[in-house]
Amino acid sequence: MSTRHHQVADDLRRRIRSGTGGFAAGDRLPSERELSSYYRVSVPTLRDALAVLQAEGLVEKAQGRGNFVREPAPRLGYPDGPHGDLQVTTSFAQVPPGAAVAAGLGLQPGTPVTEYVRIAFRGDVPHALTRLYLPYPVRELAGAGAVDSPWGDDILGQLPRRTGVSVAHATHQVTARFPTDAEAQSLRIAIRTPVLAIERRLFAADDRVVAHALITLPGDRACVAFTTGAPGADNHDQKGAAR
Amino acid sequence: MSTRHHQVADDLRRRIRSGTGGFAAGDRLPSERELSSYYRVSVPTLRDALAVLQAEGLVEKAQGRGNFVREPAPRLGYPDGPHGDLQVTTSFAQVPPGAAVAAGLGLQPGTPVTEYVRIAFRGDVPHALTRLYLPYPVRELAGAGAVDSPWGDDILGQLPRRTGVSVAHATHQVTARFPTDAEAQSLRIAIRTPVLAIERRLFAADDRVVAHALITLPGDRACVAFTTGAPGADNHDQKGAAR
DNA sequence: CAGTGGTCTAGACCACGCG
DNA sequence: GCGTGGTCTAGACCACTGT
Numbered sequence: 001m002s003t004r005h006h007q008v009a010d011d012l013r014r015r016i017r018s019g020t021g022g023f024a025a026g027d028r029l030p031s032e033r034e035l036s037s038y039y040r041v042s043v044p045t046l047r048d049a050l051a052v053l054q055a056e057g058l059v060e061k062a063q064g065r066g067n068f069v070r071e072p073a074p075r076l077g078y079p080d081g082p083h084g085d086l087q088v089t090t091s092f093a094q095v096p097p098g099a100a101v102a103a104g105l106g107l108q109p110g111t112p113v114t115e116y117v118r119i120a121f122r123g124d125v126p127h128a129l130t131r132l133y134l135p136y137p138v139r140e141l142a143g144a145g146a147v148d149s150p151w152g153d154d155i156l157g158q159l160p161r162r163t164g165v166s167v168a169h170a171t172h173q174v175t176a177r178f179p180t181d182a183e184a185q186s187l188r189i190a191i192r193t194p195v196l197a198i199e200r201r202l203f204a205a206d207d208r209v210v211a212h213a214l215i216t217l218p219g220d221r222a223c224v225a226f227t228t229g230a231p232g233a234d235n236h237d238q239k240g241a242a243r
Numbered sequence: 244m245s246t247r248h249h250q251v252a253d254d255l256r257r258r259i260r261s262g263t264g265g266f267a268a269g270d271r272l273p274s275e276r277e278l279s280s281y282y283r284v285s286v287p288t289l290r291d292a293l294a295v296l297q298a299e300g301l302v303e304k305a306q307g308r309g310n311f312v313r314e315p316a317p318r319l320g321y322p323d324g325p326h327g328d329l330q331v332t333t334s335f336a337q338v339p340p341g342a343a344v345a346a347g348l349g350l351q352p353g354t355p356v357t358e359y360v361r362i363a364f365r366g367d368v369p370h371a372l373t374r375l376y377l378p379y380p381v382r383e384l385a386g387a388g389a390v391d392s393p394w395g396d397d398i399l400g401q402l403p404r405r406t407g408v409s410v411a412h413a414t415h416q417v418t419a420r421f422p423t424d425a426e427a428q429s430l431r432i433a434i435r436t437p438v439l440a441i442e443r444r445l446f447a448a449d450d451r452v453v454a455h456a457l458i459t460l461p462g463d464r465a466c467v468a469f470t471t472g473a474p475g476a477d478n479h480d481q482k483g484a485a486r
Numbered sequence: 487c488a489g490t491g492g493t494c495t496a497g498a499c500c501a502c503g504c505g
Numbered sequence: 506g507c508g509t510g511g512t513c514t515a516g517a518c519c520a521c522t523g524t
Contacts, residue, residue, distance in 0.1 A: 003512070006434070043516085052421050062490090066489090149474075170473070173467070174439065174466060176437040177462060190491095191492090195419060196417065225417070229411075286495090
């Protein structure tokens with residue numbers, strides 16, 4: 001009762017994991033046409049098998065070059081984890097917020113909203129896409145300082161000094177879905193690679209929402225990690241510390 | 244530069260959201276063959292479009308019956324959230340743990356390991372699959388008591404009384420991937436629906452791993468939610484995320 | 487240029503649900 | 506029985522990569 005493409009994926013996974021099939025980290029796999037004829041499946045079915053392995057982080061595709069066995073690299077951790085090796089690019093603009101974002105921020109109509117779009121790279125590979133929305137005009141927060149956090153924490157750190165508002169706590173909502181075309185392009189992932197979509201809301205001490213962020217993490221190279229106290233005891237003492 | 248199946252998905256999403264297309268919650272969509280001819284795309288391409296909407300929780304497929312507009316229902320929340328409306332089934336067995344699980348538990352060879360497999364239903368619809376591994380023989384923890392938690396917290400609650408070990412904290416690692424065939428069957432989701440895969444480790448006060456759980460949540464009807472303090476405040480004691 | 491993956495087409499055959 | 510979705514096939518054409 002196993003599907004054909006999972007059978008192929010299982011065999012490839014075994015050969016990659018054991019290395020006995022001649023598939024070592026960094027190697028190029030045979031082309032999809034070769035593999036499909038080897039496994040006696042059609043090319044789309046073989047690509048389904050590769051999509052499974054790709055989502056698991058075992059295989060990496062490169063347009064025009066081939067499929068490669070991924071070097072085992074640690075996944076980028078959210079919300080905490082080492083990111084000293086990340087290069088971060090930021091752009092920002094004053095935007096008419098979409099209805100969802102506006103509702104999330106609880107704004108008066110006409111309030112200027114700034115969107116920061118940030119992409120975090122490890123080497124040449126994008127690992128995170130963050131869209132951070134702040135209910136202030138662009139100029140106030142532009143040129144904020146050293147860019148270091150993939151999630152825009154450096155920008156948030158400017159909030160108290162510039163606006164008198166400070167963030168007391170944050171909520172994070174994580175779902176799994178497919179990327180939009182734009183997200184797939186920014187993150188340079190296949191449109192069939194699942195992503196972790198995070199809605200992050202930042203609250204002031206009086207529980208007003210002071211900022212809102214949409215974060216998209218490629219499912220094959222990032223993971224969300226957090227720590228809680230003992231289960232069952234209603235834990236509101238959670239920490240976003242990874243292990 | 245948009246792909247064909249995303250164009251179709253965007254149009255269907257708009258018609259569902261606004262209701263103007265005659266697509267209201269609970270309605271059956273036209274068959275895939277009808278929709279594909281309406282949009283002038285092939286059936287596989289139309290199915291790609293539906294897969295996008297399905298992962299977003301807007302559309303539900305039912306084998307032999309059709310595609311339906313989902314009633315807006317709150318997603319099942321992990322690790323906290325209301326689950327009074329869940330029915331939970333449990334089975335357990337003494338199993339030879341896979342290498343990964345054994346490593347996670349740090350066991351001596353020969354230690355008996357019990358696997359609890361639990362499925363949480365809302366009505367007839369599975370919302371969570373939990374596989375909980377405890378390094379004790381089956382009998383010690385069988386018939387544990389009222390079954391109420393989708394994550395097996397009731398079983399974990401028995402640990403201190405029966406073994407003297409108590410859980411001090413837990414780590415959670417969330418990734419996005421495709422379900423295995425077995426997971427898709429248990430959760431009754433399409434094999435192309437992304438899932439949230441959670442590795443949960445439970446630690447005693449001395450940081451030994453005392454239990455290990457693999458939790459699979461269907462991406463279209465569950466979400467992971469947690470709360471942290473102010474960002475950037477004290478994430479310098481962090482450790483890395485895992486591979 | 488030749489080879490590769492990215493996307494799409496137009497079918498096929500099967501299993502499931504319902505009348 | 507008949508319509509539905511589930512899976513797979515065997516191609517097509519394009520864009521991208523490196524020579």
